[in-house]
Amino acid sequence: MKPEAPRIDMPSTANVGEIIMIRTKIRHIMETGWRKTSEGATVERNRLTKFTCSFEGQEVVTADLGSGVSQDPYFTFYAKVTKAGSFSFRWEGDNGQDITETIPVVISEEKV
Amino acid sequence: MSNAKITERHFSRRDVLGLGGAVVMMTLMGETPVLASPKDVKSKLAELADGAYQQKGRVSILLPTLTQDGKRTRIQVAVESPMTEDDYVKSVHILAERNTEPEVASYHFTPMSGKCEFVTRMRVAKSQTIVVAAENSDGSFYVAKARCKVARGAGGCG
Numbered sequence: 389m390k391p392e393a394p395r396i397d398m399p400s401t402a403n404v405g406e407i408i409m410i411r412t413k414i415r416h417i418m419e420t421g422w423r424k425t426s427e428g429a430t431v432e433r434n435r436l437t438k439f440t441c442s443f444e445g446q447e448v449v450t451a452d453l454g455s456g457v458s459q460d461p462y463f464t465f466y467a468k469v470t471k472a473g474s475f476s477f478r479w480e481g482d483n484g485q486d487i488t489e490t491i492p493v494v495i496s497e498e499k500v
Numbered sequence: 501m502s503n504a505k506i507t508e509r510h511f512s513r514r515d516v517l518g519l520g521g522a523v524v525m526m527t528l529m530g531e532t533p534v535l536a537s538p539k540d541v542k543s544k545l546a547e548l549a550d551g552a553y554q555q556k557g558r559v560s561i562l563l564p565t566l567t568q569d570g571k572r573t574r575i576q577v578a579v580e581s582p583m584t585e586d587d588y589v590k591s592v593h594i595l596a597e598r599n600t601e602p603e604v605a606s607y608h609f610t611p612m613s614g615k616c617e618f619v620t621r622m623r624v625a626k627s628q629t630i631v632v633a634a635e636n637s638d639g640s641f642y643v644a645k646a647r648c649k650v651a652r653g654a655g656g657c658g
Contacts, residue, residue, distance in 0.1 A: 407614035407615050420600070422600060443612060446610075446612060447610055447612070448610060448612045448613055449607065449608065449609055449610070449613055449618075450607075450608045451605055451606065451607045451608070452605060452606040452608075453605050454601060454603040454604050454605050454606075455599070455600060455601045455603075455604075455623070456594070456596055456599050456601065456603070456604030456605065456622050456623045457604065457605050457620070457621070457622060457623070458571055458572040458573075458621040458622055458623050458656070459571065459572065460572075460621075461620070461621070462619070462620060462621045463618065463619070463620050464618055464619040464620070465607075465613065465617070465618040466613055466614050466615040466616075466617055466618075467612060467613060467614060468611075468612055468613065468614035470612075
């Protein structure tokens, strides 16, 4: 499977104090390490174990992902925008996997 | 007449009891090493609550009552909370009673979250009860349960 950038859907502008919805999806097999091939060999464990979303260095949401999280982990959550800045997303997994993505948010000037 | 019919089947009390015992043994032997049991979830909850009273309410779960795809079942959780510095939801844990491992995922929130609500997709190995526990910053502990039936052959743990 080709490595693919995580898909993150969130508004690019927001008002101060607004709570925005962030939808994230990352392509990952999330192999539990219990499955066996038809030859009987165990498929090696390959999971994402930790997800972190932070805003300007401050943690917003973190998640410990277990075996029950499905393939291509999808996660929708909310975050409060206090100022202009950028959200950074980080997924960590087995064998030192580390995927990061940063998305900026601009404060809309029309509505005060 | 009816009595005669029953004796024709030749099922004694001992046979019936023995059969029941065999079925119980088979399920015990077949499942114990593979899947978790509601007992595991109970002990996990006690560990997470750490002495706090496990209250009902505040947590709502949206989960299909019947799913055709246990590999990726959508679960939506919402916890009522003002999400301020003084009172916010610290963690939300999803536990599955009959998955291989009961711990599905734990989510940790901060006042920066604004709203404690999320959607994710989880694996459901077979028809079972999903337990969601919310830990608040003031130490209170809320638990909610939802039942999810998995269509035959659509179980989700690989």
